[in-house]
Amino acid sequence: MEPIISVLVGVLMAATVYLMLSRNFVRFIFGLALLSHAANLVIFASGGMTRARPPLIAAGESQPLSDVSNAVPQALMLTAIVISFSLLTFALVLAFRTFQELETVDTDRMRAAEPSPEGAGDEARERAVD
């Protein structure tokens, strides 16, 4: 299974990079969501993937009787999922507020913090850079 996951992570990463490099903040957020899926799959695959039983211990036993899946990456992923959820929400709200202030989701036009040195003519400059 790991080879498939490896390819899948690669696909997700490529999609993430491409989305984050689009000029649209909304696409960027979709990229962010895919990135956290890719990261979780990386952790999961690194811990070894087998179609084993869940890491539970039967009542009355002190250890799992049969082979169970690795609990360590699962614990890491659990928190990672919740954290990436809050990050995604944060980014969404940021996009929302940015749109309220700047009336655009085009990242090339978000120049409030770092205005282009030439001042006006952002559009022309952009064409030159591209």
Place this chain on the structure above:
Amino acid sequence: MTGPPYVRLAVALPALLFVWFCTMIPAVSAGEILVWELAWLPQLGIDLDFVVDGLSLLFALLITGIGAFVFLFAGVYMRGYPQRGRFTLFLVSFMLAMLGLVLADNLIALFVFWELTTITSFLLIGYSHENATARRAALQGLLVTGAGALAMLAGFVVLGQAAGTFSLREMLASDPATFADHPRYTAIVVLVLLGAFTKSAQFPFHFWLPNAMAAPTPVSAYLHSATMVKAGVFLLTRLTPLLGGTQLWMETLTVVGAVTAVYAAFVSLGRSDLKQVLAYTTVMALGTCVLFLGSSPVPGPGEVSRGVLAALAFLVAHALYKAALFLVAGTIEKATGTRDLARLGGLWRAMPVTFAAAVAASVSMAGVPYSVGFLGKELLYTVGFAPDTPAWLPWAAFLAAAPVATIAIVLACQPFLGPRPEYPKPGREGHWALWCGPVVLGALGIYWGLAPEFPFLRLLVPAETAVLGQALVSDPGHAPWHSTGEALALTLATLGVAGLGFRMRGAVAEALAGLRRWIPLSGDRAYDAAMDGIAGAAVWQTRRLQSGVQRHYLLIVFATLGLSLAVTLWIKDVFPGPVRWTEAALLEWSLAALVAAASIVIIRSRSRLLCICALGVVGVSTALIFLLFGAPDVAMTQLTVETLVTVIVAIVLLKLPNFSNEVWPSGPARLGNAFVAVTVGIGVTLLMLAVTASPPQPDLQEYFERTAVPGGQGRNIVNVILVDFRALDTMGEITVLAIAGAAVFAMLLPGPRRRKDAPLPGPGGIMDTVILRETTRRLVPLILIFSVFLLLRGHEQPGGGFVGGLVASIALSLYAFVFGPQATRGILRVDPRAVGAVGLAVAIASGFIGSIRGAAPFLTGQWGTLAGLKIGTPVMFDVGVYLVVIGVVMTFVIRIKEQ
């Protein structure tokens, strides 16, 4: 002497130290070496051992003796300057650092003190920090000497490795030949010389010293003439037996010293600012010391070995007369309001004491017979004419000495004789503290010339002995008045030429000014060019890398990631071996294909709704993968999160513009982006294949499986790890969660910059159908109860605080959708932020229970039974997690809905 009490105390410190060092003269001149040992970093061979031998005592006496007069002078001179406490602190710090520098036995400790003098020098040059010239000069001194010191540190490290010790005493005790033959000898010498030459202002690094005259005059007298700039000479003297004697050493020192001395001497003739003149003659003196240190092959008795003694004698003479003259310059400036030689004159009647001191110091500076300056110059010339010495050496010394002797005459005559011009200030003799130092130092320069036995036998010869390991006193020519015919003749010639130069000083200055135009380069301009170059490079790379456009930054980040992945995989040669594709079943292939297809939809689709659905497909498919491979906890969490994400993304995206007017980057840019994206993707895939090719270490997995029940009292290992074994981690994560909630809350506060007229596309209303309302009313309590069930069973079965909290949040979000945010606040009773805060408090409190009960570390699980029920702090911790999740998610949802 006036001023705040600390100023008086500051004068007492060098004076007392001076007396203390004086009490060591008898023992040290008898050959004793006094040592104070202090362990600092013995593991690294770095100790704070202080050694008083002949050389360090000589320097310590100069530092404290001249220091006492400078402090006394500064007490009056600095009147009217702001922040005198700060000034005094810097000056005292400098003195102590300088003492540490000359007394330290360990090279690393020496470096630390060396840099402390650099820093205090920086602070003192830039003392008038509102003055741009002073700031520039301070920074220049810091950068030039600091850069040199870093080279020197590297040299020290190599030297220490070569010697096997950083202790100077131990190095000097070993066979010196071992260093000259060491394969890294050249590196050591070059690096150490860089440090010494920058500190002692040798050509071409000399330019910072004249600029340092921006400092208040006491600082110039003390740091930039009498003591700190001599640190380089001190170091060269100290290391002469270790590194000296080779062709490289001798040629470098003599050439650099000679160029510095002659160049600075002639430049000084063309200056009219008193302090500039004194600065350039200081550079000349330092060059002369370096020149003669280089003329001395070691070890071995004989004429040429006297280079060390001659250099030290000249150094002492210089320290005396130059400190006196600097203080005289300060006194004159204080009295008249100017220090421009061209505007000074006729002061002898009004300032007779200062005049006398200036004459005494100038006599020594010119090297008139029966002064200390004469003694020093005699020794120099004698060494110059010794056999085995390059024939040009005495003539270089002569060429440097003659202009300086001219300057000496100028300094004694120009301000005091001739007609008296109008001055901005009264031009009268000042406070006794101002002229006291010049008088004593000037008189000492004459007295020691008349009675040289004490300084010679008690100070200089012990210093030479400390350096070379042997005294040359037995040598019959080695006496204060030992002059050979040639040396005396050259001394008299120097004076003659100086007199001639004084008569024709106008013509000389003109000739020099003409010459100056022919020299295109100066160190100062090179420094400016270097600084401009650095700034220019910074501007250039900032322009290139920081366009201010988000995707350009990201492109650089991702391109770097792709490149480093490629390079790492290539260099480490971890290209994965044959991959067993066939092991996977059809189900797994189809899930992977589903995720890949959904990703492409997200990239390509122009419909927001389709994108949201595709994102959901990715989330649910990964959840299924987790479920297939034995991770029910993760799968449950993923599913619930996916539900919430879909909901929240849908709410927010409705408030943002759709994709119909979307602008993508231009075609070529998009192609470049795609290339970087594919590179990163392939790189990550290869990396993953390489990583997963070998099975993971089972230790951690087995440890948790073994200890979950006895140590964590739980049967769901994932949950036990989360709330017990690695609870501190989880604690951090829920804190991050809470901070994200607070940030979202803050962002959604109605701020002053918010535009009221901003168009908000899409409906933000309430879904209002009877069926939905009635279903929701009955379903929400059930889901909430289920969430508590999930929370409580988490320790034994799949479930826990995270998933429980998420399920409860789904229920409450549904309620918010149907009945509006206000109604949801109603059933929560408190603000969702309060729920999160309480959750965090509960989690933290659960961590302290163990600490209180059994002095266990924070977040150690504690278990007990209450009314037949097994309870423990990890469960309480999980309740905290549950509440934090609810609080944060509901803050998001309610705040967004309220917009």
